[in-house]
Amino acid sequence: MAQPQPIAATPTPSPSPAPDATLIAAWRGGDEQAAAELVRRHARALARFLAGAGAPEADVDDLVQEALIRAFRAVAGFRGQCQFRTWLLTIGGNVLKDHGRRAARHQVVPLDERLRARDGDPHERAEAGEAEARLAVGIGELSRLQREVFLLRAQQGLEYGEIAAALDTTEGAARVHYHHAVKRLKEFLQ
Amino acid sequence: MTDDAKLEAAAQRLGTEAAERLNVERTVAAVLERLRAEPVSASRVRWMQPAWLRIAAALVILVAGGLIGRRLLVQSGTGGGRGSHEVAHFVSDDLSDLSADQLRDVLTTLDETLDLGRTTLPEVDLDNLDAQQLRVVLRSLEG
Numbered sequence: 001m002a003q004p005q006p007i008a009a010t011p012t013p014s015p016s017p018a019p020d021a022t023l024i025a026a027w028r029g030g031d032e033q034a035a036a037e038l039v040r041r042h043a044r045a046l047a048r049f050l051a052g053a054g055a056p057e058a059d060v061d062d063l064v065q066e067a068l069i070r071a072f073r074a075v076a077g078f079r080g081q082c083q084f085r086t087w088l089l090t091i092g093g094n095v096l097k098d099h100g101r102r103a104a105r106h107q108v109v110p111l112d113e114r115l116r117a118r119d120g121d122p123h124e125r126a127e128a129g130e131a132e133a134r135l136a137v138g139i140g141e142l143s144r145l146q147r148e149v150f151l152l153r154a155q156q157g158l159e160y161g162e163i164a165a166a167l168d169t170t171e172g173a174a175r176v177h178y179h180h181a182v183k184r185l186k187e188f189l190q
Numbered sequence: 191m192t193d194d195a196k197l198e199a200a201a202q203r204l205g206t207e208a209a210e211r212l213n214v215e216r217t218v219a220a221v222l223e224r225l226r227a228e229p230v231s232a233s234r235v236r237w238m239q240p241a242w243l244r245i246a247a248a249l250v251i252l253v254a255g256g257l258i259g260r261r262l263l264v265q266s267g268t269g270g271g272r273g274s275h276e277v278a279h280f281v282s283d284d285l286s287d288l289s290a291d292q293l294r295d296v297l298t299t300l301d302e303t304l305d306l307g308r309t310t311l312p313e314v315d316l317d318n319l320d321a322q323q324l325r326v327v328l329r330s331l332e333g
Contacts, residue, residue, distance in 0.1 A: 032222055039218045044209040051208030052201075060208045061217065068221045131200040154201035186193045189200070
């Protein structure tokens with residue numbers, strides 16, 4: 001009698017993560033965990049964007065929280081014209097601008113001070129981060145639109161169409177802003 | 191390394207340390223706590239109210255402005271005729287109720303009223319007066 005063949009365990013497909021739109025709809029329906037998942041997905045990218053845009057290191061956590069709170073409160077106005085993350089980053093830009101106004105200053109931390117704040121060998125850190133520090137200074141000199149276009153493109157890797165939709169401008173204008181930003185930033189790197 | 195590559199690499203590194211330092215779970219807890227403390231619905235209502243109030247105020251202003259403008263137009267278009275019409279109405283009412291005798295009395299009174307306001311000079315030719323008469327006239331004028 002033939003032994004029954006063991007039934008091959010069919011691999012259970014891992015559930016694909018819910019798209020942002022689903023989580024947004026769930027959050028609007030009162031699902032707190034959906035909001036938590038959105039924070040987990042996008043908080044680090046937001047922190048990276050804010051730090052790149054010149055947010056003081058000590059304030060990045062607070063600014064991330066503020067941007068997320070604003071986004072959740074205004075999510076009814078999000079029409080899906082761009083990705084949720086892109087929209088969130090532009091809100092982060094607004095939060096940073098307001099923060100700068102409140103502080104009545106928008107000064108770039110000097111290079112040596114920035115590097116002293118880091119762990120590790122100062123010389124090694126200086127060698128590794130020189131270009132980054134110069135870039136940070138240069139970004140601080142850009143106009144807000146140039147800065148945001150540059151960061152969304154170079155740091156976040158977004159397409160021009162996505163950037164244009166998020167910043168309510170045209171794709172061509174986004175390209176021009178990026179071009180001017182790169183031109184100016186190269187001067188800082190030289 | 192070209193400038194473009196250098197710039198691209200630096201841009202990729204930008205903010206990575208801040209992102210790594212971020213405590214995501216602490217951020218989740220903080221955000222949820224703030225959302226619970228001030229629910230979205232409440233904040234939405236707070237934002238919506240001024241919008242509805244603005245719309246309502248604009249409607250009130252439009253309606254009130256329209257009514258006032260309409261009234262002004264009506265008054266400017268028919269104001270003079272309406273006033274004279276009212277006067278004519280009152281006079282005709284009064285006169286139609288009077289008898290023939292009463293009408294004559296009214297006319298007489300009207301004549302007397304008009305005579306009271308009229309300054310009449312004696313229709314005399316001063317050239318025809320003698321000296322004595324001229325003296326009398328002068329005395330009367332002197333009062």
